[in-house]
Amino acid sequence: MKPAVKAFLFTVLTSWTIVSGSASQCDSLTLLRQAPTKAQAQKNVYKGNGEALLAGKKLFLRHCAECHGEDSKGTEDAPSLQSAAIRSAPPGALVWFLKNGNLRRGMPSWSRLPEQQLWQIVTHLQQ
Amino acid sequence: VSPNVVVGSSKGVNTFAGSWLELEYGAKAWWTTEFYLEGQSTSHDSTVFTGFRTEHRFRVLAQEHRLNPVLYIEFEDINGANKTLKEFVGFDSKDDQAVLNAEARQERKREIETKLILSSDFKAWNVSENLIAEKNLQQGTWEFGYAVGLSRPLRLAATAKACVLCRENFNAGLEAYGGTGTWHDLTLHDTSHYIAPTVAWNFPNGTTFKISTAFGLTNNSHQRLVRFGISHEISRFDRRVKEWFR
Numbered sequence: 001m002k003p004a005v006k007a008f009l010f011t012v013l014t015s016w017t018i019v020s021g022s023a024s025q026c027d028s029l030t031l032l033r034q035a036p037t038k039a040q041a042q043k044n045v046y047k048g049n050g051e052a053l054l055a056g057k058k059l060f061l062r063h064c065a066e067c068h069g070e071d072s073k074g075t076e077d078a079p080s081l082q083s084a085a086i087r088s089a090p091p092g093a094l095v096w097f098l099k100n101g102n103l104r105r106g107m108p109s110w111s112r113l114p115e116q117q118l119w120q121i122v123t124h125l126q127q
Numbered sequence: 128v129s130p131n132v133v134v135g136s137s138k139g140v141n142t143f144a145g146s147w148l149e150l151e152y153g154a155k156a157w158w159t160t161e162f163y164l165e166g167q168s169t170s171h172d173s174t175v176f177t178g179f180r181t182e183h184r185f186r187v188l189a190q191e192h193r194l195n196p197v198l199y200i201e202f203e204d205i206n207g208a209n210k211t212l213k214e215f216v217g218f219d220s221k222d223d224q225a226v227l228n229a230e231a232r233q234e235r236k237r238e239i240e241t242k243l244i245l246s247s248d249f250k251a252w253n254v255s256e257n258l259i260a261e262k263n264l265q266q267g268t269w270e271f272g273y274a275v276g277l278s279r280p281l282r283l284a285a286t287a288k289a290c291v292l293c294r295e296n297f298n299a300g301l302e303a304y305g306g307t308g309t310w311h312d313l314t315l316h317d318t319s320h321y322i323a324p325t326v327a328w329n330f331p332n333g334t335t336f337k338i339s340t341a342f343g344l345t346n347n348s349h350q351r352l353v354r355f356g357i358s359h360e361i362s363r364f365d366r367r368v369k370e371w372f373r
Contacts, residue, residue, distance in 0.1 A: 054287035116284035
């Protein structure tokens with residue numbers, strides 16, 4: 001086998017093994033419960049802030065609605081976010097989950113968004 | 128989908144515009160695959176197609192860490208007239224772009240390029256370090272290079288109103304890149320290095336416009352490289368393709 005082919009196969013297999021192993025079979029709600037205590041304890045400084053609520057809705061429509069639906073009730077690709085589990089989750093855990101995503105299940109990491117915008121999205125989700 | 132252009136100018140080298148069309152597909156949340164078609168146009172010379180490349184990026188760790196590694200592997204089948212200057216490795220020099228197209232395109236390069244990309248997010252700053260290793264599959268030794276960059280949105284919290292020209296849609300940053308010699312001669316001497324301020328403008332519809340001006344720091348570097356790029360993300364591309372065939 002040529003070295004280039006070997007290098008390619010090595011990269012694919014190593015990445016797949018690490019990603020699948022570390023994510024295990026966790027679903028998103030299980031991952032949410034596994035958020036670090038420090039993250040879970042964080043308070044949402046935007047709670048009750050009307051401007052942040054509107055900004056969160058704008059961000060949701062821009063980044064999340066394609067998969068979760070404009071009304072956030074879910075599509076065939078992603079679950080509904082209008083659930084008691086989301087509304088009652090610690091907001092810091094939701095921000096932690098948005099940052100990390102659930103790569104194994106197709107939920108991307110949104111760490112490229114500033115933390116303030118993640119909190120605004122969570123404010124919208126938990127209204 | 129992302130068309131890009133780099134315009135290079137320096138003494139003793141005809142001004143040129145290297146261009147490439149990048150098609151990227153997010154196969155999985157942890158794996159993206161890209162295909163590039165490349166060409167260039169040189170003043171007082173000609174316009175030529177210079178080849179293609181294909182690459183894969185694998186996000187190694189499932190969760191966010193201080194350093195988030197991405198493995199990158201690329202195969203390129205290009206000719207010596209290629210002037211896209213996507214990266215600098217080994218002893219790449221501005222003199223490489225002084226050769227006439229008719230002569231340069233006779234050289235065929237089948238190369239493999241690997242990168243370890245380390246990315247970190249720290250207080251809204253994104254910091255990225257790329258370690259690059261490239262090898263011509265037919266001849267030569269491994270060549271090395273680097274690229275580092277940091278960027279930050281101009282405003283962290285989003286505004287309530289829909290807007291196009293507001294600060295939250297702009298990212299500003301600084302990049303530095305260059306070659307670091309070869310396997311047998313790891314050095315900064317006789318290599319080219321650049322520093323480049325960058326600005327990215329993200330439109331609400333998923334289109335991003337990027338521009339950067341790179342300034343050469345050594346005698347082997349071009350005086351200036353101006354890069355323009357537009358990218359547009361087509362969401363749920365797989366589902367759209369399925370719908371076409373229903």
